[in-house]
Amino acid sequence: MRITVIGTGYLGAVHAAGMAEFGHEVLGVDIDPVKIERLSQGQTTIFEPGFPELLRRNIDAGRLSFSTSLEEAAAFGDVHFICVGTPQKPGTNAADMKYIDAVIHGLAPHLHRPCLVVGKSTVPVGTARRLARLISELSPVGAEAEVAWNPEFLREGFAVQDTLQPDRLVTGTASSRAELVLKDVYSSVIDAGTPHIATDLATAELVKVSANAFLATKISFINAISEVCEAAGADIMPLAAALGHDSRIGPRFLVPGVGFGGGCLPKDIRAFMARAEELGVSEALDFLRNVDRVNTNSRHNAVDLAETMLxxxxxxxxxxxxxxxxxPNSDDVRDSPALHVAQALHERGANVRVHDPEAIDNARAAHPALNYALDIDKAIEGSELVVHLTEWPVYRQLDPVSVVGLASVPRILDARNALDIDRWRDAGWKVRAMGRPVR
Incomplete structure (x- = not known):
């Protein structure tokens, strides 16, 4: 099929390459000419394992190209995927829909034949029906330009795998024709045995934000219990392990630390609360306010524990x-707990030096007041405290014996509970970890 992917950020770039990998002819579209030029040359604009190879392979095969023109997209595609951002609107919890609305206003007037416009962005429930009415008013073909919703479930660091081999496929449609088109688009995924949930528009919109709300709740739950352990002198790690053995709960997302961040979970749960309020059912999601509060407190707790150690x-x-x-496995610093803690330490007067294997450039752009090191040894050299904030494998594999002499005072705070703290203690480090007793 001939498919367009509008918006070539993290979601759109990977989705475009994935659709081409399935054998479709794909045109990626973005208003940023620099990004489009780089992608056209096979140069990635994000760090994502496996993506450079996927991008280059499909460009070379002639299945994937890029453009800045929505008019060209309308002429090219039979299916148009919308993959632009829905950030939090300034001054409110609600999602800002200006980018999606801009796509519709730019694309719809050029739709001269029947087609399917498919949203992948996370949006407030009811968006699909609103956009369907707008497209019907603006497009020359009217209601023959249909709308569907196909939420994404990409995990940063595993986006290529999640695109090519998803754990489920959700499609929300308003007609049998639209459902058949999406079955055709994803025929290879469905043939591979991927569970396919075909539903209505509103349900499809709610699936993604409900999943994010559940994950956020699980993360904040274990961090709340971690606070209790800290106060009681208990150990959160065997407690979490015991919970994880319950098949009704499971072990995933039960590692306490500084909480969740990124471009999805924080703004999505806030937008979910805002939409529930608009629908008159705000009390149903009141618990998410505490989820958000616990998540923020986890960052503050790490700063306070660092201060105690010093x-x-x-x-x-x-x-x-x-x-x-x-x-880990991402260069995304949006609402990063690691940078939030680093900035808070800086604002309390500390001289902070940050290391990251991939995200230094993005971090420096977001927090220019901090110092940065391209080498782990340089970051640790002369330090009075090391704070572990992103669970990259390179940090878990770090030999504490080899770096103990670099620190002015060998102290480390494992704010992600990802290190072998006994190994670090045996190497001569004073160690603290979130929710674990002092030894």
Whole structure:
């Protein structure tokens, strides 16, 4: 099929390459000419394992190209995927729909034949029906330009795998024709046995934000219990392991730390609350306010624990921060807990030096007041405290014996509970970890 993917950020770039990998002819579209030029040359604009090879392979095969023209997109495609951002609107919890609305206003007037416009962005429930009415008013073919919703479930660091081999496929449509078109688009995925949930528009819109709300709740739950463990002198790690053995709960997302961040979970749960309020059912999602509060408190708790380790004063103290990305295998620093903690340490007077394997450039652009090191040893050298904030494998594999002599005072705070703290203690480090007793 001939498919367009409008918006070539993290979601759109990977989705475009994935659709081409399935054998479709794909045109990626973005208003940023620099990004389009780089992608056209096979140069990636994000760090994502496996993506450079996927991009280059499909460009070379002639199945994937890029453009800045929505008019060209309308002429090219039979199916148009919308993959632009829905950030939090300034001054409110609600999602800002201006980018999606801009796509519709730019694309719809050029739709001269029947087609399917498919949203992948996370949006407030009811958006699909609103856009369907707008497209019907603006497009020359009217209602023959249909709308469907196909939420994405990409995990940064595993986006290629999640695109090519998803754990489920959700399609929301308003007609049998639209459902058949999406079955055709995803025929290879469906033939491979991927569970396919075909539903209505509103349900499809709610699936993604409900999944994010559940994951956020699970993360904040274990961080709340971690606070109790800290106060009671208990150990969160065996407690979490015991919970994880319950098949009704499971072990995933039960590792306490500084909470969730990134471009999805924080703004999505806030937008979910805002939409519930608009629908008159705000009390149903009141618990998400506490989820959000616990998540923010987890970051503050890490800063407070760092201050305690430095004898209740951060002023002038040299701190090495390991990690800037919001999670490993990504260069994404949007709402990064690691950078939030690093900035808070800086604002309390500490001299902070940050290391990250991939996210230094993005971190420096977002937080220019911090110091940065391209080498782990340089980050640790002369430090009075090391704070581990992003669970990159390179940090878990770090030999504590080899770096103990670099620190001015060998102290480390494992704010992600990802290190072998006994190994670090045996190497001569004073170690603290979130929710774990002092030893």
């Amino acid at each position: 004898e209740d004063s951060l002023t002038g103290k040299r701190i090495a921060v390991l990690g800037a990305a919001f999670k």
